[in-house]
Amino acid sequence: MLYKSYITANYYCNLFRFCWSCGFSSTAHKVFDKSPQRHGHEGLASFVQGNVLGKKSPKYELCSALICCAKTLNSHLGSQIHGKIVHSGFDQNLYINSSLVNVYAKCGLMGDAMKVFDGIELHDEVSWTSMICALSQNGQGGEALCLFKEMMTTLVKPNCVTYVSVISACTEQESVFRCGELLHAHVIMLGHESNRFVVSSLIDYYSKCGRMDKAVMLFGSCLASDDVVLNTMISAYTRNQQGEEALKVFVKMRDANASLSEHTLTSVLDACGALAVLQMGKQVHGLVMKMGSDQNTFVVGALINMYSKCGDIDEACHVFDQAGYKNNILWTSLITAYAQSGRGPDALKIFDHLVMEKRFYPDHVCFTVVLTACNHSGLLDKGISYFKKMTSDYNLAPEIDQYACLIDLYARKGDLKSAKQVMEEMPFDANAVMWSSFLSSCKEYGNVELGREAAYKLFELEPxxxxxxxxxxxxxxxxxxxxxxxxxxxxxxxxxxRKSLAGWSCVG
Structure with missing residues (x-):
C-alpha cells in the first residue's frame, strides 16, 4: 500500500505536470532527472521498499523519510508514515514530531501540523521552533508571534533558529511588522546578536521596513565580512534602490573570494539594470556562466531584465533562447523586456502566441506587464479586452495593480470619467499613486472639476x-x-x- 501510494502520488503526478508544461514526454523525463527533488524521491523509494519487505524502521529512518516527504510535498505518504509512527510507539519523540510538523506545514496542512504540535506532552526548543517556523512560512505571522509569546512564558528558551523564524514572520506580515524591533532587543538580551543568521534576518527585516539606517548599522557593527550577512546586505541595498552601494558590497565580496548565492546574483543583476551599467552586467553574466547558474530560472529572468533595462533587447532574447526550460517566469520576463524597450506591440504578439499555441497560463504579474504594454502603446481597446479576459478566460480576480493599469490607460487616453468610474467601483480604495496619476491626466486635458476632486483626495492621503x-x-x-x-x-x-527647494548645481 505504501509503495503504491508513493508511485501514484509522486512519480506519475510530477511526470504528468512536467509533460503538461513542456509538451514532450522525453523533455519531461529530462526535467525530472535534473529536479532537485529527485534525491527526495529516491529516499522515499528506498524507505517504501524496505517497508514492503516488512522491515522495522528505526527512529532515524522515520525522520529521514519525513524529511523526504517534506522535500517532495508528499502529504499522503507523510500521513501514512504518521500512522506507522503512532503504531510503533514513537508518537512522543520530539524530533519525529518536529519532522511531522514540517511535512504538514510544507504541504499547507496547518491544521494537521497544529494537531501534532498540540499532542506533544513536553515541548523543547526544537518543537516550539518547528511550529513557529511552520506558521511563519505559511503566512500566519500573527499566529507565529503569539506562539512565540506563549513559548516565552515557559522555561524553554528560544534559540537562534527560533528568532530567525519569528523575525521572518514580522518581515512578511504587515500586521506584526513593527514587532521586529522588540525581537531585536530580545536577541541582544539573550546574547544572539553575533549569530550571522539572526543578524541577516534582522537586516532583511529593517530593509523591508525601509529602515536602511538600522540595517547599515547592524552590517557595520558585526560580521561585516561574513558571507551570509554580505549576501543579505546586497539584497537589502537593491530592494531600497541603492544599487551603487549594492555593487560596492558585491565587489568587496569578489575581492575576498566570498561565496555568492544565486539570490545574490539576482540582486546584483537587478542593481545593474536599475543603474543601466551594461558592462558590469556583462561581467556578472560571465560569473553566472562560470558558477553554472545559467539554468536557474530566477537568475535567467534577472539577466533578461538587466539587458532590457540597459537597452540590449537582442542579448535579452539570446539569454531567453539559451534557457533550457522556459516556464511562466521566463516568458513573463521576455514580455516585460519587450514592453520596457518600447516595443509594446511585439510584447502583446508574444503573449497572444503563448496563450494560443503554448498552453501558457498567465498569472497576475504577467497581466500587469501586458496591461502596462497596452498603456505605453496607447492601446485602450486591447487593454480593456485583456483586463476582461482575466476573469472570463482565466478565472483571475483583478488585483489593485491591474486596476491601476486600467485606470491609467483610460486617463492617458483622455477618458477621465471612465477612469474615475473604475476607481469608484473597484473593490479597493484608490491609493495616492492612482490619484496622482489621475490628477496629472486632469492637468494634461484641462479638466478642472475632476482635477480639483483628485487634488483634495491627495490632500487627505498625503497632507x-x-x-x-x-x-x-x-x-x-x-x-x-x-x-x-x-x-x-x-x-x-x-x-x-512648503514647496521643495529648487534643484541646484555647483560648477567648480
Missing part, C-alpha cells in the same frame, strides 16, 4: 506633500482661474506645506 497643491495651481492657471490660484497657494500656506 505634507506639496505636489498636488502645485499641480492644481497649474491646472487653475491653465484655465485662467487666477483667483483660484491665489486661494490654493493661501490654503497651502495655512496647512504649513
Amino acid at each position: 505634507r506633500s506639496p505636489v498636488p497643491y502645485l499641480i492644481l495651481a497649474d491646472l487653475y492657471a491653465g484655465a485662467g482661474l487666477w483667483d483660484e490660484v491665489k486661494n490654493i497657494r493661501k490654503f497651502m500656506n495655512e496647512n504649513g506645506v
Whole structure:
C-alpha cells in the first residue's frame, strides 16, 4: 500500500505536470532527472521498499523519510508514515514530531501540523521552533508571534533558529511588522546578536521596513565580512534602490573570494539594470556562466531584465533562447523586456502566441506587464479586452495593480470619467499613486472639476506633500482661474506645506 501510494502520488503526478508544461514526454523525463527533488524521491523509494519487505524502521529512518516527504510535498505518504509512527510507539519523540510538523506545514496542512504540535506532552526548543517556523512560512505571522509569546512564558528558551523564524514572520506580515524591533532587543538580551543568521534576518527585516539606517548599522557593527550577512546586505541595498552601494558590497565580496548565492546574483543583476551599467552586467553574466547558474530560472529572468533595462533587447532574447526550460517566469520576463524597450506591440504578439499555441497560463504579474504594454502603446481597446479576459478566460480576480493599469490607460487616453468610474467601483480604495496619476491626466486635458476632486483626495492621503497643491495651481492657471490660484497657494500656506527647494548645481 505504501509503495503504491508513493508511485501514484509522486512519480506519475510530477511526470504528468512536467509533460503538461513542456509538451514532450522525453523533455519531461529530462526535467525530472535534473529536479532537485529527485534525491527526495529516491529516499522515499528506498524507505517504501524496505517497508514492503516488512522491515522495522528505526527512529532515524522515520525522520529521514519525513524529511523526504517534506522535500517532495508528499502529504499522503507523510500521513501514512504518521500512522506507522503512532503504531510503533514513537508518537512522543520530539524530533519525529518536529519532522511531522514540517511535512504538514510544507504541504499547507496547518491544521494537521497544529494537531501534532498540540499532542506533544513536553515541548523543547526544537518543537516550539518547528511550529513557529511552520506558521511563519505559511503566512500566519500573527499566529507565529503569539506562539512565540506563549513559548516565552515557559522555561524553554528560544534559540537562534527560533528568532530567525519569528523575525521572518514580522518581515512578511504587515500586521506584526513593527514587532521586529522588540525581537531585536530580545536577541541582544539573550546574547544572539553575533549569530550571522539572526543578524541577516534582522537586516532583511529593517530593509523591508525601509529602515536602511538600522540595517547599515547592524552590517557595520558585526560580521561585516561574513558571507551570509554580505549576501543579505546586497539584497537589502537593491530592494531600497541603492544599487551603487549594492555593487560596492558585491565587489568587496569578489575581492575576498566570498561565496555568492544565486539570490545574490539576482540582486546584483537587478542593481545593474536599475543603474543601466551594461558592462558590469556583462561581467556578472560571465560569473553566472562560470558558477553554472545559467539554468536557474530566477537568475535567467534577472539577466533578461538587466539587458532590457540597459537597452540590449537582442542579448535579452539570446539569454531567453539559451534557457533550457522556459516556464511562466521566463516568458513573463521576455514580455516585460519587450514592453520596457518600447516595443509594446511585439510584447502583446508574444503573449497572444503563448496563450494560443503554448498552453501558457498567465498569472497576475504577467497581466500587469501586458496591461502596462497596452498603456505605453496607447492601446485602450486591447487593454480593456485583456483586463476582461482575466476573469472570463482565466478565472483571475483583478488585483489593485491591474486596476491601476486600467485606470491609467483610460486617463492617458483622455477618458477621465471612465477612469474615475473604475476607481469608484473597484473593490479597493484608490491609493495616492492612482490619484496622482489621475490628477496629472486632469492637468494634461484641462479638466478642472475632476482635477480639483483628485487634488483634495491627495490632500487627505498625503497632507505634507506639496505636489498636488502645485499641480492644481497649474491646472487653475491653465484655465485662467487666477483667483483660484491665489486661494490654493493661501490654503497651502495655512496647512504649513512648503514647496521643495529648487534643484541646484555647483560648477567648480
